[in-house]
Amino acid sequence: MNGKGLLKGLSVTAKRFFDSYLEDVRWLGKKATPEKIAFRSSKDARGTFTVQFPEEKLPVPEEFRYIPFLVYDEAEGSKEIRCTSCGICAKVCPPQCIWIVRTNDPETGKPVPQPAEFYIDADICMNCGLCAEYCPFDAIKMDHDYEIASYHRNVFNLEKLMKPASYYAEIRPHNNQREEEARAAKAAAKAAAAAAKAE
Amino acid sequence: MATPTLTETLDLSAKFPGAVTADARPGYTGWIVEAGKLLEVAAFLRDEMGYDLLSSVTGVDYLPDEKMEVVYQAYKTTGGPGIFFKVQAPRLDPIEVPSVVPIWPGADLQEREIWDLYGVKFTGHPDLRRILTWEGFSGHPMRKDWKEAFYEEDAKPFKSRWPEGRIKMAEERNPFGDNVTFDEGFDPEKWTSNDPEEALYTSLKKYTAETSDGIKTDHILVNMGPQHPSTHGVFRAVVILDGETVVSLKPVMGYLHRNHEKIGERNTFLQNMPYTDRLDYFNSMSNNWGYALAVEKLMGVAVPERAEYIRVIMAELSRIQNHLIWTGMMLNDLGAYFTPALYAFEERELILDIFEAVAGSRMMCNYFRFGGLARDLPEGTLEKIKDLVFDRLAAKVDEFDRLLTENEILVARLKGISKLSPEDAVAYSMTGPVLRAAGVPYDIRRAEPYGIYDRFDFDVVTQTDGDMYARYLVRLEEMRQSLRILRQAIAGLPEGPIITGKPQYQVRVPAGEAYGRIEAPKGELGYYVISNGKPNPWRYHVRAPSFINLTALEKMCVGGKIADFVAILGTIDIVLGELDR
Numbered sequence: 001m002n003g004k005g006l007l008k009g010l011s012v013t014a015k016r017f018f019d020s021y022l023e024d025v026r027w028l029g030k031k032a033t034p035e036k037i038a039f040r041s042s043k044d045a046r047g048t049f050t051v052q053f054p055e056e057k058l059p060v061p062e063e064f065r066y067i068p069f070l071v072y073d074e075a076e077g078s079k080e081i082r083c084t085s086c087g088i089c090a091k092v093c094p095p096q097c098i099w100i101v102r103t104n105d106p107e108t109g110k111p112v113p114q115p116a117e118f119y120i121d122a123d124i125c126m127n128c129g130l131c132a133e134y135c136p137f138d139a140i141k142m143d144h145d146y147e148i149a150s151y152h153r154n155v156f157n158l159e160k161l162m163k164p165a166s167y168y169a170e171i172r173p174h175n176n177q178r179e180e181e182a183r184a185a186k187a188a189a190k191a192a193a194a195a196a197k198a199e
Numbered sequence: 200m201a202t203p204t205l206t207e208t209l210d211l212s213a214k215f216p217g218a219v220t221a222d223a224r225p226g227y228t229g230w231i232v233e234a235g236k237l238l239e240v241a242a243f244l245r246d247e248m249g250y251d252l253l254s255s256v257t258g259v260d261y262l263p264d265e266k267m268e269v270v271y272q273a274y275k276t277t278g279g280p281g282i283f284f285k286v287q288a289p290r291l292d293p294i295e296v297p298s299v300v301p302i303w304p305g306a307d308l309q310e311r312e313i314w315d316l317y318g319v320k321f322t323g324h325p326d327l328r329r330i331l332t333w334e335g336f337s338g339h340p341m342r343k344d345w346k347e348a349f350y351e352e353d354a355k356p357f358k359s360r361w362p363e364g365r366i367k368m369a370e371e372r373n374p375f376g377d378n379v380t381f382d383e384g385f386d387p388e389k390w391t392s393n394d395p396e397e398a399l400y401t402s403l404k405k406y407t408a409e410t411s412d413g414i415k416t417d418h419i420l421v422n423m424g425p426q427h428p429s430t431h432g433v434f435r436a437v438v439i440l441d442g443e444t445v446v447s448l449k450p451v452m453g454y455l456h457r458n459h460e461k462i463g464e465r466n467t468f469l470q471n472m473p474y475t476d477r478l479d480y481f482n483s484m485s486n487n488w489g490y491a492l493a494v495e496k497l498m499g500v501a502v503p504e505r506a507e508y509i510r511v512i513m514a515e516l517s518r519i520q521n522h523l524i525w526t527g528m529m530l531n532d533l534g535a536y537f538t539p540a541l542y543a544f545e546e547r548e549l550i551l552d553i554f555e556a557v558a559g560s561r562m563m564c565n566y567f568r569f570g571g572l573a574r575d576l577p578e579g580t581l582e583k584i585k586d587l588v589f590d591r592l593a594a595k596v597d598e599f600d601r602l603l604t605e606n607e608i609l610v611a612r613l614k615g616i617s618k619l620s621p622e623d624a625v626a627y628s629m630t631g632p633v634l635r636a637a638g639v640p641y642d643i644r645r646a647e648p649y650g651i652y653d654r655f656d657f658d659v660v661t662q663t664d665g666d667m668y669a670r671y672l673v674r675l676e677e678m679r680q681s682l683r684i685l686r687q688a689i690a691g692l693p694e695g696p697i698i699t700g701k702p703q704y705q706v707r708v709p710a711g712e713a714y715g716r717i718e719a720p721k722g723e724l725g726y727y728v729i730s731n732g733k734p735n736p737w738r739y740h741v742r743a744p745s746f747i748n749l750t751a752l753e754k755m756c757v758g759g760k761i762a763d764f765v766a767i768l769g770t771i772d773i774v775l776g777e778l779d780r
Binding site for chain 2: 001002003004005006009010011012016041042043045049060061062063064070076084088090091092093094096098099100101102111113114117119121124126127129132133134142153174
């Protein structure tokens with residue numbers, strides 16, 4: 001019969017139509033609750049699928065990556081930056097948007113493991129995350145803050161790039177824990193080696 | 200179920216003494232063919248040896264050796280390894296190589312690309328014009344001695360970044376207005392597009408017909424695009440019409456050309472990985488895989504079991520979401536405005552949620568590394584994948600089936616239109632669902648298995664009609680087959696490391712050539728990589744299915760109606776990031 005296929009297809013549309021109202025009633029008045037968002041991204045999701053950005057926001061997963069930032073440890077009021085200006089991030093960066101000036105000791109002229117200047121041209125950055133992946137000091141990490149639209153050119157300097165280790169632990173708890181354990185193990189091995197040498 | 204490897208006993212040099220020699224350079228394989236004998240050898244390979252599918256043609260500039268090389272990769276549609284053969288020419292203009300279009304029509308657009316980017320003249324080519332760059336372009340940009348306007352250094356990393364990296368923004372170094380070079384005496388202000396456009400328009404087959412009642416008719420020339428809703432980007436087709444019927448058609452492309460391959464040759468091997476994401480931006484997981492495969496071949500590095508399984512899971516999820524989005528967008532083209540598209544987006548969102556959790560980005564995944572993966576599946580992700588694969592996607596594919604397959608309007612629009620015979624499909628180097636819809640059971644996952652595809656039980660989906668409806672049915676069924684593979688891959692996923700050796704940002708790649716190819720959702724995606732032992736590839740070529748599948752566009756459209764052109768372009772499934780590179 002002609003039209004049978006059309007009706008069959010329309011039954012799918014009709015089901016979807018009613019589903020969206022049923023779901024609306026179910027979540028009536030509840031905006032952006034974590035349960036609603038979890039339901040929306042589960043296998044049972046149905047009905048209205050979208051959220052009302054920016055009032056409602058989807059949580060980003062831990063591995064989500066946006067423009068990099070530099071981690072510093074807080075020690076008695078001073079900020080100890082983890083970066084040693086070794087330059088690996090600048091070398092691995094595919095669009096070459098990281099610019100580092102190494103600190104030199106004013107007396108001896110020898111390099112000091114600290115960046116004097118550090119720039120990331122965020123408008124050129126392609127958010128690939130290779131800098132964070134290959135940093136041997138856990139000093140450069142990818143951020144979760146994706147709302148950086150502005151009227152000007154986004155060139156981030158050292159001041160703008162520095163964020164505390166506590167912030168890093170907050171956005172990437174699992175990664176941070178793994179790295180802290182690895183650092184502790186490394187320090188312990190070093191201490192044991194030093195003790196063995198002293199004997 | 201491993202396909203038995205065919206032992207290649209073919210000795211071309213004995214068959215063509217003096218004209219063909221084995222390529223003896225370390226790390227290279229295949230044959231070097233005398234330019235004069237090229238057509239004879241090609242005809243022999245196609246007719247006697249069964250290498251009916253010319254996968255890829257590309258140029259290589261060996262500047263230090265003063266040589267220009269054209270590399271051909273031919274395969275059999277019955278499966279098995281391919282054959283590489285090359286033609287070398289002295290690097291002195293005009294560089295001339297005979298065109299293989301009479302043997303393999305699929306070389307048409309590819310030879311035009313080599314002419315455009317390398318300046319190799321293909322004698323006997325029916326329509327040798329620039330293809331990716333514009334008509335007034337100066338020089339041939341892929342040549343090693345051609346420097347782009349924003350040129351800094353031959354190879355990354357640039358020395359100005361560290362340790363004295365005082366920032367200089369790109370626009371300061373290269374102010375607007377000075378960022379293009381032109382031929383001497385060329386003034387862009389005075390240039391009118393008449394002459395090159397004339398060449399384009401004269402390349403179309405025109406006609407003057409007289410109807411039986413003696414009334415003279417004329418043709419109409421229509422430009423579809425570059426800004427047309429059906430083209431999914433900036434793609435243009437010039438069409439000659441007789442009333443509503445398409446008489447002749449030429450695709451015009453390159454509006455999104457960024458010389459991806461030149462960027463790739465300045466990059467280090469690893470730096471190319473995130474750039475491959477930007478080719479077919481719907482399927483960055485597949486793109487990553489093809490490139491990783493080529494470089495892994497050169498490095499001779501094995502991939503751990505767990506990584507192989509995760510690669511399959513990611514690639515098949517990617518295929519499902521690509522076919523979903525294709526179905527939705529195809530229906531948009533047919534006029535079913537956005538209902539199927541948004542249903543498709545819903546499932547795609549859930550798959551992209553997984554990519555985001557695993558790789559950190561929904562579309563630009565950058566997840567594969569040479570010899571493995573960037574990171575293991577984060578906690579809870581496998582459960583999410585299982586939920587989708589076992590409890591949701593199969594039902595949703597069935598829902599699409601109910602929604603569309605028997606719909607009378609859809610059937611009327613698709614059935615019997617734009618038929619492509621299997622012979623034509625192979626001759627035009629079509630790959631992927633379009634080829635299989637024509638009845639050729641050619642799927643690289645089965646024809647020359649890569650990764651661990653030889654372990655899975657799945658069907659190569661084919662249809663026999665070769666029309667647009669067959670292409671729709673093939674993609675629908677392929678989603679089901681992907682789910683079948685996914686179920687097996689999830690069941691077999693072992694524990695273990697996800698990368699061989701320590702992750703390295705500067706990999707050592709021995710000198711040589713390698714061609715890595717995979718069955719991407721859109722067709723055969725190949726990467727031809729040449730290393731000369733340095734940190735940057737000497738040659739990095741992408742065999743893009745979107746680009747090469749357009750070779751048969753004219754064949755598929757001529758004789759049909761102009762309204763169907765929109766649908767035909769839709770059924771080929773192109774993406775401009777990959778098409779224009």
